[in-house]
Each structure stands twice: as C-alpha cells, then as structure tokens.
Amino acid sequence: MEFVAFYLGDINIYWYGLIIVFALLIGLGISKIMFKLYGEKFSPMWDLLIFIIPVSLICARIFYVIIHLDAYMSNIGQIFCIWQGGLSIYGALLGFLATSIVFLRKYGYNLWLWFDLMMPSILFGLIILQLANFMMQFSLGTPLGLDIPNDHSLAEYVEYRYRPTGFEAYQYFQPVALYQAFAYSIVFIISVLCLLINRKYKFLAEGTVFLFSVILMAIIRFGIGFMYFSVNKDMLLYPMQWIALTVMIATVFIYVVKRFQHN
Template sequence: MNEAIQPIDPIAFQLGPLSVHWYGVIIGVGALLGLWLALRECEKRGINKDTFIDLILFAIPIAIICARIYYVSFEWDYYQQHPNEIIKIWHGGIAIHGGLIGAVLTAIVFTKVKRVSFWKIADVAAPSILLAQAIGRWGNFINQEAHGEAVSRAFLENLHLPEFIINQMYIDGTYYHPTFLYESLWNLAGVVILILLRRTSMRRGEIFLSYLIWYSIGRFFIEGMRTDSLMLTEHLRIAQMISIAIFAVAVLLIIFRRIKGYASIPYKENNSSN
C-alpha cells in the first residue's frame, strides 16, 4: 500500500515554459486574504486604504527578500556550493522571522515618511499577518518540509487527519509529524483571538504586540518538534532563540508603554493618526 502513495505534484500548472508552483500560489492566496481582512478593518479605524495598500506594495516584496536572505545566510555552507539555488524560493526556504523583520522595518520607515502611526497600522495588520502565515504553512505541506520526527501511520490516523494529509506526510518510506499543520492551526486560533481582542480595552500597539507573543509561544514549542530547523549551534535552534527574544521584547514593550503613557489611546479609537 505504501509503495502506491504518490506525493502531491508541487507544480500547480504550466504557463507555456513557466511552471507555477503551489508554494507560490498558496503564499499569494495567504497574502491576498490577509490584505482583504486588513482593508475591512481600515474602514473601521479611519485608515486610508490607499495608504495601507501602498505600504503592502513595499512590505511584501521586501519581506520575501529578507526572509530568503535570512534563510540563505544560515544555510550558507550549502548555498555557496549551489548559488543557482539562492533565488529558487519555490523550493522552500523562506524564514518567517526574516520576513517579519523586513516587514516591520519597512513599516517603520513608511509610517514615518507618511506621518501616520506605526502602532495603528501594525494593529490593523497583525491578524492579517497571522492569517497569511497560517495559510502559507500549507506551502510547506506541498513541499513536504517543515515536518517533525518520524511517526507511525496509526499515530496520524489517531489524529483523525484527512487521508491526503496522511499520505503527504509519507516521505521516502517514512511517516512524519505534520508540524506544519500544528503551526497553521495555532496561527488560525491566534487570528480569532486577535480579532476578539479588538473588542476589548486593549490600547494602541497592544494587538500587534499580542500577535508577537502568541506567535512566539507557538513557534517555540512547535520548532522543537521539527527536524529541519536552522541551527545556531549543534543543539541550539535559531527560531527558538528568536521566539524567546521577541516574546520578551513584546511583553516589556507593553509594560513600558503603559508605564510611560505611550499606550494611552485605545485601539478602538479611530479618529487619531498619532
């Protein structure tokens, strides 16, 4: 039976000589759905949609480039021997932390130039970013990457997973933990939580910081299950260290901004850009 299992073709369709990969399609769908969700919130928060779209046009390509640079830099032993692989992002190898750093730096510069509140924009974008991440993990599923340790088929069946997921987790004769799925579900739960937090007395900036906290907690534990982690040393996973650092900074920023009075405007306040 196992010999008959065929993985999903990573190529979605052909446009003449061009192969369109599912990885890129899925990331694109995640970005579009995230944008749709953010634009709906822009209306409620008094943010000009054109301003937000202008930011996205800068942030997405810069985030993808930074995500790739981040990944390649920690896998340089391989890529210096295979430089032609550096631009082939459809083969996988986009580090979310690198993309997040690129997107945040872009947003900081953009909002300063446009003289709008970074925190207000970041709060609106937070659930959208997490939604895009949740969808993007299915690109890893297609590429059969970002999985965990070996498990039995019975283990996967006991999770009541659909047959297509179980079969795709059969890689080179072995079944693996679908850690991509764990993170996708964690992120989707985070989207719901962040949207619900919008209705509370959270202050401006704290939705985005809550996103950083939520994602970092999930990523820390799920990363520990993966077999393809970027490693700082033999036993030290880069993503776990970055997650701890982001978690700590986000918590401290919430405390600091409240103490200093920098978080005095409620998130629901929609008539101020500062």
Template sequence: MHQILFYIGDWPIRSFGLMLSLGILAGLLTSSYVAKKQGRFFEEVLDLAFYAVIGGIIGARVWEVIFNWDYYSYHLWQIPALWNGGLSVQGSVLGGVLAVIWYCRKHRIPFWPMADILAPGLLVGQAIGRLGCFLNGCCYGIPYQHPGIVYPVGTDAYYAFGSQPLFPAVLFEAAWDVLVLTLLLKIFSRRPFDGFITLSYFILYSLGRFTLEFWRGDSLRTVMNLKVAQVTSVTTVLAALLLMYYLYKRKNDSKDRPLNSKK
C-alpha cells in the same frame, strides 16, 4: 500533496508559490477590512502593502540563506529560487516590520496603530503560507506515528526521512495562526493601548512556534540544544513584553499629566 499543481504550457504552477501569493492577497484583504472597520489607514494599507510584501520576502529569504549557508554557499544559483520554498516566517516578519517602520517614518504615520491593523493580515498570510509549505514537503516534522504523514518522493521531507510518517508541524502552526487571529480580532476593539494587538501577536505566535519546534525535523540547533527558531522566539517574547510594559506605562503617564498640571 503536490509540489507542482499543473502546467501552463511548459511553465509549472507550484503549490508553494501559489499559496504564497494567495496568502499575500488574503492578508491584504484582511488588513484592508480591519482598517475600513476602524475608519483609519485604509488607503495607507493599500499603498504600504507593496513595500511590506517586498520587505517580507527579502527578509524571509535572507534569513533562510544565512542560517543555511553551508548549503547555499555551494548552491548559489538556488538563492533566488523562491518557488522551491525556503522562506523563513521569522525573517519575513522582521523584513516586513522594517519596511513598515520605514514607510511610517517617511509618511509621518504613527507606527503602532498601523501595526495593529496589519497584524491580523499577517496571521492570515502566515496560515495560508504554511499550507504551501505542507504541499511543498518542506518545514517537515520529526518521525511520529499518530498523527503522522508520509511525504512523497521528491520532497525535502522524503529526502531526510524516507517513507516514515512525520509529525505535520506546519499544519499545527497554521491552526495556531488561525486561533491567534480569532483571539486578536475578538479583542481588537478593547485593546488597552496602541501596539497591544501587534505585541500580543508576537508573544502568542512565538510561544506557539517555540513549542512546535520540538516536533520540527528540519531546524538548526544552537545554544543549550535549542533551535534557532526557539532562541529567536524567546528573545521576541521578552522584547515584546518589555515594549508592552513601556507602552502601557507611557499611556498611563500621559493620562496623569493633565491632572497634575491642574494642581
């Protein structure tokens, strides 16, 4: 576990930044592969990637700063220091989604089919990014013996809990991302309607995140002693289920219209 992997001259190559970059590249390659296999939106995915990445990074940092304003209000110079970590997955998804919506509306591309193609790449990026969190020593778990990992001096985890073994929450989240990815790729060709893959991603990821938050040691608490990420996860699941019902009903209604018009 190393925050700085090596130096190029005096410039440190940080594990978090490197894994974030690899996650973005791997996610782009994954979505490009899905687009090529589906025979649609291949060029659009490559063009959209820049905007989605920028939107995701901005959203991730803004989310993190907002919910940790007590710290950043006294350390304003740390706000742009992305290489030190401090990027929220939920914020990155929100920022990325807004960028995709903007791009699709600008170029008159149907949002849900495009979102379905992007969802697998998002999961790949998240999984690799979580490995960066682990190497950086952030997003740590609560004190936990088995399984437990002792973080080295200089990490946020060590600063919070010292040399106690901590639950490796981010590694379990990365594993959950890979499991969800495998499931979504398996059912991709059999999806009942456009948007099913995307909304399934939101539901499954949020359920995993809600559960793992019970073992996170760095999350803010809010109403009913739940954590901010858990409240967001519950809200996301409910919204995704409602949208799933709406899209399913809309597709079935559209199938019925030609039959009714012939009578």
C-alpha cells in the same frame, strides 16, 4: 505534491507563488475591513504594499538561507529557488516592520494602530503558508515509528524523495506545519475578537494586539521547535528557537516600556 501548478506556454506557474498571492489578496480584504471599522484610510496601504511585498519576501528568504546556510553552501544556486519553499517567518516580519516603520513615520500615520489593524492579515498569511508547507512537505517534524499504520490521522505521510537522508524507511513524520497553522488560527481569532471588542470599549492601548500576537507567535514557534526534524540532537535549542526566544523577550520589553511611557 508537485511544485508546478500549471504552464503558460514556456512559463512555469508554481503552487507556492499562487498560494502567496492568494494569502495576500485575502489578507488585504481582512485589513480593509479592519481599517473601515476603525475609520482609517485604506488607500495608503497600496503605496505601502509596493515596498512591503518585495522587502518582506527578500528578508524572509535571506533569513531562511542564513539559518540553513550549511545546506546551501554546497549548492549556491538553490538559494534563489524560492518556489521550492523556504521562507522565514521572522525574516518576513523583520522586513515588514522595517518597511512599515519608515513609511508610517515618514507620512505621519498612527504606527501602533496600523500594526494592530494589519495583524490579523499577517496571521492569516502565516496560516496559509503553513498549510502550504504541510501540503508540499517543506517542513518535517520528528519521524514517527515504522509501525505507524497507513490511516494514522495525526501523522504526515512524506513521499520518498522528500525524506531526509538516513530516514528513507520512515514514512510518517510529525505534521509540524499543520500544528502551527492550527495554533496561528487561534491567535488569529483572538486578534480579530480583541479588535472588534476594542472598537467599542477601548480597553486595550494601541499596539497591544500586535505585541501580544507577536509574543504568542514566538511562543508557538519555540514550542513546536522541539518537534522539528534535525539530525543534530546535541543542540540545547535549534536556531529558530533561539530566535523565537529573543523575539519573545524583545517584544515583552517593548510592551513594558510602552506601558511605562503611557502611564
């Protein structure tokens, strides 16, 4: 799949940018529905978005570049080529959290409730981005055997130009981005159902949907990390797995502290 979707005169319109805009618009629609169900004003979200969008994108890119620093040291200019893919989920989440906390605290909004209500939109965005990574072959899993038939339904065919150095003979790789999109879809459904049921029965404390969704996201990223392509097989865990493990532990700690304070 080509990077450029179409041209407006001399301006290149990239698929990755269009996909991000699509995910953002649908995500806003989902959030608006959730806010309406819970009787929360949605209008402040527009003010929050002015800060969240640029900060989250910048953090997502910086985080990705830091993790893959060796690949960028030889070509510094590639750091700014965001249209070629390369956004870290954790970087985006960090930017989102930092911006949201400052904004919500400053204007006196219910932080944990807002996080709960925004979580389905975050998950939807991640699903769309992972599907984009799959279609554009940005995320490669481990290579599959050379004898894989052309109609293999559980493999991702990777064009020759996108194959890693030394693995040009391999046509098929584990579709890790597709696996993640499917797993995030399950978490998305769970989060929406919990919010809908909790609207009536109030069985979950504020922040629970958000925290448990983050834990599940980290577990998914940690597990699928074992299927990601890497030329370094001597590592116990890859950098993203260590980050996922840290996020899991930190989120569980926050949940326990929150429950202790609530009781």
